[in-house]
Amino acid sequence: MEHNHITLPEGSIEKTTTTLNIGPTHPATHGVFQNIMEVDGERIVSSDQTVGYIHRAFEKLAERRPLYQITPITDRLNYCSSPINNMGWHITCEKFLQIETPKRVDYLRVIIMELARISDHLICNSIVGVDTGAYTGFLYVMQYRELIYEIYEEICGSRLTTNIGRIGGFERNFTNTAFTKLEKFLNEYPKVLKEFESLFTRNRIFMERTQGTGGISAERAMNYGFTGPNLRAAGVDYDVRVHQPYSSYQDFNFTVPVGTTGDNYDRFLVRNAEMWESISIIRQAYEKVQAFKGAEAEVYHADVPEYYLPKKEDVYTKMEALIWHFKIIMGEIDLPKGQIYCPVEGGNGELGFYLISDGGRTPFRLHFRRPCFIYYQAYPELIKGGMLSDAVVTMSSLNLIAGELDA
Amino acid sequence: MSLSNEMVQEQLIAKFGDQVSQFATSYGMLSFESPKEINLKVLQFLYDEPSLAFTFLTDICAVNYPNQTGAELVVVYHLHNLKENIRLRYSVSTSLGNTDVYTATKLFESANWMERETYDFFGINFVGHPNLKRILNVDEMDYFPLRKEFPLEDQTRIDKDDEMFGRG
Numbered sequence: 001m002e003h004n005h006i007t008l009p010e011g012s013i014e015k016t017t018t019t020l021n022i023g024p025t026h027p028a029t030h031g032v033f034q035n036i037m038e039v040d041g042e043r044i045v046s047s048d049q050t051v052g053y054i055h056r057a058f059e060k061l062a063e064r065r066p067l068y069q070i071t072p073i074t075d076r077l078n079y080c081s082s083p084i085n086n087m088g089w090h091i092t093c094e095k096f097l098q099i100e101t102p103k104r105v106d107y108l109r110v111i112i113m114e115l116a117r118i119s120d121h122l123i124c125n126s127i128v129g130v131d132t133g134a135y136t137g138f139l140y141v142m143q144y145r146e147l148i149y150e151i152y153e154e155i156c157g158s159r160l161t162t163n164i165g166r167i168g169g170f171e172r173n174f175t176n177t178a179f180t181k182l183e184k185f186l187n188e189y190p191k192v193l194k195e196f197e198s199l200f201t202r203n204r205i206f207m208e209r210t211q212g213t214g215g216i217s218a219e220r221a222m223n224y225g226f227t228g229p230n231l232r233a234a235g236v237d238y239d240v241r242v243h244q245p246y247s248s249y250q251d252f253n254f255t256v257p258v259g260t261t262g263d264n265y266d267r268f269l270v271r272n273a274e275m276w277e278s279i280s281i282i283r284q285a286y287e288k289v290q291a292f293k294g295a296e297a298e299v300y301h302a303d304v305p306e307y308y309l310p311k312k313e314d315v316y317t318k319m320e321a322l323i324w325h326f327k328i329i330m331g332e333i334d335l336p337k338g339q340i341y342c343p344v345e346g347g348n349g350e351l352g353f354y355l356i357s358d359g360g361r362t363p364f365r366l367h368f369r370r371p372c373f374i375y376y377q378a379y380p381e382l383i384k385g386g387m388l389s390d391a392v393v394t395m396s397s398l399n400l401i402a403g404e405l406d407a
Numbered sequence: 408m409s410l411s412n413e414m415v416q417e418q419l420i421a422k423f424g425d426q427v428s429q430f431a432t433s434y435g436m437l438s439f440e441s442p443k444e445i446n447l448k449v450l451q452f453l454y455d456e457p458s459l460a461f462t463f464l465t466d467i468c469a470v471n472y473p474n475q476t477g478a479e480l481v482v483v484y485h486l487h488n489l490k491e492n493i494r495l496r497y498s499v500s501t502s503l504g505n506t507d508v509y510t511a512t513k514l515f516e517s518a519n520w521m522e523r524e525t526y527d528f529f530g531i532n533f534v535g536h537p538n539l540k541r542i543l544n545v546d547e548m549d550y551f552p553l554r555k556e557f558p559l560e561d562q563t564r565i566d567k568d569d570e571m572f573g574r575g
Contacts, residue, residue, distance in 0.1 A: 052543035059528070060552060064559045095434060222463055222489070225517025236489070243492045340434045341466075341485055341496065352466060354485070367468040369485075377520045406543055 028392045031402035055406040062366040066331030075161035078404040081120035081347035088344035092353040105169040106248035110285040114278040120347030121271040124399040132209040147185045154178040168308040169301025214382045214394030215263035225374040228349025233270045234262030240345040264397040348399040410491040412437040438496035461486040467521035469529040510536040528553035
């Protein structure tokens with residue numbers, strides 16, 4: 001009688017390790033990541049990553065779009081802090097076109113960018129909590145991210161993929177409601193962050209789960225191209241906001257928190273400390289914004305008719321505004337020739353825009369330096385020899401965002 | 408003493424003579440080119456020389472210039488000296504016929520995926536790369552999509568019935 005045995009691949013009986021597939025969609029990956037791990041019991045012997053599941057060819061798309069149509073693409077990079085991407089893109093364009101933005105615009109942008117940084121770090125840190133078994137913090141802070149999203153909504157009308165701001169400034173002035181909501185956030189959030197910290201920072205279980213796992217030395221981190229909180233956790237105080245200030249960050253007082261070991265715990269602490277700094281920066285910026293009086297307090301964009309859409313009522317009543325409106329919308333504005341690389345401090349590191357123009361109406365080439373694409377390649381080294389359950393924590397503590405990774 | 412673009416340029420010329428060329432500064436960043444054969448020597452020199460110390464690789468990407476015959480593909484390195492806080496753009500060009508460029512993975516771990524991405528989109532063959540295969544696109548793909556020979560759909564095409572979309 002013939003038996004229908006399953007034919008095992010050669011060598012699979014002798015194999016002492018197990019091959020484990022985590023992802024592409026798995027509750028532990030928080031995004032579309034596939035990890036093929038070779039595990040010996042619960043120890044990770046080696047691993048291999050597959051990325052690109054949500055690759056959308058942004059760089060190719062950008063070659064057919066006038067500058068203002070590229071902003072919605074940048075939303076979809078790091079979608080936990082899309083305003084930073086939007087602002088980064090506007091700042092790149094402004095530097096490229098040599099547009100000077102008014103101080104008030106810079107400060108308003110700082111408020112928005114720091115709110116975005118808080119919402120980004122908040123998600124990352126609370127997810128680290130979830131992966132170590134503490135769901136409470138995550139659910140609790142969600143309502144404060146909601147407050148941030150309400151501020152976005154008040155300013156630009158949308159929440160997640162914001163498309164906030166324009167080249168030269170903002171599409172409209174901040175309303176009083178927006179400032180009221182900002183004040184509400186500034187009043188309520190510090191208490192919550194304090195509570196969040198007391199839930200985790202000295203929590204025995206949390207410390208034992210995160211200390212000494214997923215660590216990396218400063219040298220290796222730099223060699224791997226780490227930037228942002230992950231690099232700072234390893235002890236390198238590199239922050240684009242300080243090293244290459246944009247949007248008037250030089251006017252603010254803040255410290256750059258650093259860690260020492262670069263492990264999951266230090267990454268958590270650095271992100272928490274950065275949130276406190278962000279709160280302080282927002283307060284300073286809000287004060288500066290309130291200090292503008294009279295006509296200055298109404299300024300919300302630079303005077304760049306070639307790139308900044310005129311007001312609708314002007315389009316209906318004035319010839320020149322109508323011409324500019326059509327020229328902008330139809331993408332009929334020729335760019336100057338040249339190349340520029342412009343970085344901003346994104347939620348998870350140095351987000352760079354490398355723009356090449358050949359004098360046409362669209363970029364000749366646009367390349368995004370996406371921080372998490374670059375540091376995710378260190379993941380196998382971070383988790384090698386560790387426990388499988390620590391690998392899950394390491395992944396969330398790196399703050400990997402699939403949208404940014406795959407561009 | 409802080410490092411300036413001029414000092415970097417002087418040191419590069421002193422070391423490589425007329426092999427490094429096209430020095431230019433745009434938006435405050437120094438850029439230069441060299442033949443692709445010496446790309447590793449240049450990167451190593453920038454890395455090792457204590458007064459230069461460009462030890463941080465910010466980015467690698469490529470650009471396709473279809474009209475530059477013999478130099479259609481350009482690989483661009485963005486380097487950063489974190490201590491002096493000075494950036495640098497270095498590029499090497501290669502032809503479509505022979506896309507071999509030496510890999511920088513031995514110098515920078517971060518170059519691994521950046522070069523894979525560049526290979527994926529432009530077909531630059533990084534010689535010596537430990538794992539040069541596609542990264543964002545599917546493995547079965549048999550072309551390099553970011554080259555200019557693959558235009559996106561022409562928005563003025565008339566052979567398509569799209570009256571419903573206001574273009575009829």
